[in-house]
Amino acid sequence: MLENAKKITVIGGGIWGQTLANLARRNYLTVRVWSRHTGEDLGAIIADTDVIISAVSIKGVVPTIEQLQQLQLNSSTIIVTATKGLEPITTRTPFHLWNQAFPANPLVVLSGPNLAKEINQGLPAATVVASYQQKAAILLQKLLSGESFRVYLNSDPLGTELGGTLKNVMAIASGVCDGLQLGTNAKSALLTRALPEIIRVGTCLGGCQETFFGLSGLGDLLATCNSPLSRNYQVGYQLALGLSLPEVLAKLEGTAEGINTTEVLMRIAQEKNLYVPITCQVDRLLRGEISPQVAVYELMRRDLKAEFD
Numbered sequence: 001m002l003e004n005a006k007k008i009t010v011i012g013g014g015i016w017g018q019t020l021a022n023l024a025r026r027n028y029l030t031v032r033v034w035s036r037h038t039g040e041d042l043g044a045i046i047a048d049t050d051v052i053i054s055a056v057s058i059k060g061v062v063p064t065i066e067q068l069q070q071l072q073l074n075s076s077t078i079i080v081t082a083t084k085g086l087e088p089i090t091t092r093t094p095f096h097l098w099n100q101a102f103p104a105n106p107l108v109v110l111s112g113p114n115l116a117k118e119i120n121q122g123l124p125a126a127t128v129v130a131s132y133q134q135k136a137a138i139l140l141q142k143l144l145s146g147e148s149f150r151v152y153l154n155s156d157p158l159g160t161e162l163g164g165t166l167k168n169v170m171a172i173a174s175g176v177c178d179g180l181q182l183g184t185n186a187k188s189a190l191l192t193r194a195l196p197e198i199i200r201v202g203t204c205l206g207g208c209q210e211t212f213f214g215l216s217g218l219g220d221l222l223a224t225c226n227s228p229l230s231r232n233y234q235v236g237y238q239l240a241l242g243l244s245l246p247e248v249l250a251k252l253e254g255t256a257e258g259i260n261t262t263e264v265l266m267r268i269a270q271e272k273n274l275y276v277p278i279t280c281q282v283d284r285l286l287r288g289e290i291s292p293q294v295a296v297y298e299l300m301r302r303d304l305k306a307e308f309d
């Protein structure tokens, strides 16, 4: 098959980059993983690559883009962004940053309920590839799909990306909820109220409402908020057990993007006058201004309101 001849370069050798590389290898594709530490010449690697998958954490997105801008990137090379975060200086999403830097290249967002450790065990999972360039998304769907990995198409890259990014804040809140043993009612209320908060922000930033009810929105919210495998959930859980944020981070394997996202999201919410009560309490908790118990109290004692205001 034509797609089997494609060459893929994954940038970022963290757990998500390695997982995506393994998924492509299962389909007998030629895959190379490049990271800052491999010492390999990125220019030589991307010279004949058909697809670049960026799986770096948000702090690596701008440095990666700047490095690629120094190289000769073919305008037909498809760029896939799999990062779930907001860039702190510009508050932009990776989709915006990649699109601005490489406007001629087809750009695809990959996001969904995808806990890397489960995928590496071969457990079934589904994800979304979203693009304004449908041909590129269809190619990615073919390249990554397999018996245990089902890839859906979507034409709303921003909404797809924002669902995966914003749920990380909610995963911290969910970890707090479980760490404090607040019970199933509290957890259901939290996750149900988290979705409209995500939608309020996500649609204001350009995502389509419908997308947030799909795999990359509600799907990823459920996965991340219910799994101890999630680093963001672990941050909230360990804070609820009484650890300080530096203590939690010292023990954490990999990146919890929700910490940076919370801070950036608060700035966006203030600028755009968006009501983000859960994010606001997560922010105060991460800053060490309040305890987990006070965060819960503050959420519960807000003015009473209609459910769908």
Ligand SMILES: NC(=O)C1=CN([C@@H]2O[C@H](COP(=O)(O)OP(=O)(O)OC[C@H]3O[C@@H](n4cnc5c(N)ncnc54)[C@H](OP(=O)(O)O)[C@@H]3O)[C@@H](O)[C@H]2O)C=CC1
Residues within 6 Å of the ligand: 011, 012, 013, 014, 015, 016, 017, 035, 036, 037, 055, 056, 057, 058, 059, 060, 061, 063, 064, 082, 083, 084, 085, 114, 115, 116, 117, 253, 254, 255, 257
């Ligand atoms: N883990 C998961 O289950 C999933 C993660 N994601 C998202 O994918 C992204 C990466 O996650 P994950 O692999 O888990 O994170 P890790 O912490 O395991 O890896 C971080 C990656 O980012 C790269 N990086 C960090 N800073 C820089 C920098 N300044 N310049 C260049 N590269 C940098 C690292 O590069 P290097 O290899 O050179 O050290 C590494 O590859 C995150 O946005 C995450 O939210 C999305 C879906 C699932």
Ligand SMILES: O=C(CO)COP(=O)(O)O
Residues within 6 Å of the ligand: 084, 112, 113, 114, 115, 116, 164, 168, 171, 220, 223, 224, 229, 230, 231, 232, 233, 255, 256, 257
């Ligand atoms: O995005 C993820 C699952 O879809 C991974 O979650 P964490 O980054 O919280 O581990």
